[in-house]
Amino acid sequence: MFTPSVRLGILGGGQLGRMLLQAAVDFDLQIRVLDPDPTASCAAIAPEFVVGSFQDYDTVYQFGKDLDVLTIEIEAVNLDALKQLQREGVKVFPQPEIVEIIQDKRVQKQFYRDHGLPTSDFILVDNREDARKYAGFLPAFNKLGKGGYDGKGVQRIVTPADFDKAFDAPGLLEKAVSFEKELAVIVARNESGEVKAFPTVEMVFHPEANLVEYLFAPADISPETDRKAREVAGRAAEAFGLVGLLAVEMFLTADGEILINEVAPRPHNSGHHTLRANDVSQFEQHLRAILNWPLGDTSAHCYAAMINLLGAEGFEGPARYEGMEALLATPGVHPFLYGKATTKPFRKMGHVTLIDKDADSLRRKVQTLKDTVRIIA
């Protein structure tokens, strides 16, 4: 049933929450946001903004207890409070049990193995000394079980000497795979079990920051690979029994194999282009999924790219944007600023979507514009 006056809460008030709020305006939802930072991206535009920690049991419980639906825009939230709210009848999507699996990369990887979902080979390790036993498994990535994000919590281990850099904490060794492309699929599943995946996209990472620098949609892959990637993403969402969005990052290996790298149970950087290129955006789709409305058509009406706007190196302080006029003057190009007052090196300050009817023209636009905007202080 369509209930526009549903009381919806979001844990986390960053840019993902901000874009969820923006999408929610169309449906007249009553939204409340929790974030410890009173200047968070959502603060100025949330109908109700509560300052407090989403990691604190009491804060989350009090925030959520009179809501109809509670969702997250960040995984590092207090799961005990979410489980209690769920027991008391609040719909919590994604479900806390799933967030718990995903929060710990060890459990997440084991989940793929147990459910026959394709992923690279791995060994669980308890600490640095434990890791040293597996020199024969190199080259590998040593990942922290908990707490890593945006490239933090990952170490490349090529030779046994590199084990000195390994994390001295529970983690895993993940076989380094030689891949052709990094792909991502965002899939939605609503409470009734309807599943829809957006077309597969291709991510290009910033060599230093280890963040997505830009992406192309759809990925330049065969229809068969696209189908396979979407199918894997859909199977993952169903294996979890997830309600909401699942962003599935994958490797495409040289022999055409799809391997799940990692997932996020929420809107994701790899879906920002949908704000301009698709019938529904990932943010609207997330709302449809968690409110158990029919999912939107995921098809795109053009080629699209997305460029992250990262704080320039060497600048920290109140943000200023150079070069925005050139962006605004280019057809099909649209900036999204996240409302963060201060910049620092590689901080995600916004993103740009680019759309075009022609893939080559789009790629040229990305090359022209990717270094046009500089965010300085």
Add this chain to the structure above:
Amino acid sequence: MFTPSVRLGILGGGQLGRMLLQAAVDFDLQIRVLDPDPTASCAAIAPEFVVGSFQDYDTVYQFGKDLDVLTIEIEAVNLDALKQLQREGVKVFPQPEIVEIIQDKRVQKQFYRDHGLPTSDFILVDNREDARKYAGFLPAFNKLGKGGYDGKGVQRIVTPADFDKAFDAPGLLEKAVSFEKELAVIVARNESGEVKAFPTVEMVFHPEANLVEYLFAPADISPETDRKAREVAGRAAEAFGLVGLLAVEMFLTADGEILINEVAPRPHNSGHHTLRANDVSQFEQHLRAILNWPLGDTSAHCYAAMINLLGAEGFEGPARYEGMEALLATPGVHPFLYGKATTKPFRKMGHVTLIDKDADSLRRKVQTLKDTVRIIA
């Protein structure tokens, strides 16, 4: 210069202001909204919402005096306050002198005549008795000079006996023209003088409510007529010297003539489809124009329609929405609710955009869906 932290004020907190706010999120603008109704559409989502009358000199002056830019979403505002703010250096767009011309239909019509802009023939009348002198001019429409909106303030006068219904106030008699279609063009002009028009659309009016019931974009007219309509709209914006959006409603006569009916210097119902069908929406374009940024590409990527969601006859009270699931389940269909708590007959409660690659399929969708949603209490 791109200044994301510009302080922008909006007079009026209805649905047009709401969609302006939503567009402004992408640019991180600091927005303040003034409306007398504490439950207005903008109230919950405005970064700053001030309750007060936009028709009161002091309220408007105090609201505006520390803003960089001030705009409107309704014409019935206190122009003296706006003129004073303009003198004190606040950028007021559209300029109050232009709003003053448009506020009075008599002055507006005379403006078209003086500037060689095509419009139907008319006679200014002082009151009902004065109007009676012009029986030879019938059939005509008697329009109030000031205060009419959404079909109010208009009387059809066919025979001399109909003069009994004429307004006993300053107004005009406008020659009834036999037209093929009602068209509209939304054109933007920024402070640097850049002008861009959206493609011409075609409006279908609700027979009883005299409100736009639905529209098609682009209009089913020849490329030559589209060019002519956009050119007339552009000439009107330039004749006014307007900064912002001008929504130009026009008649297309049987012999292919374009006649300006009336204009609104702001986002308009006839441009809502641009939220989904065009590279930039009319709301983003309005922001670009008044902030003197490069105007966005106005091209559409598909056929589009827009259906207004009006309160059902016979219902008044807290709004409930029947039939929304069917809308949400149809590809390319997107509801926009205005956040109005209470419905009444024919009140504009929201709208629906429909997009399709095929014009016939789109028209079928409109026919199927136009009576699907009922807003009851």
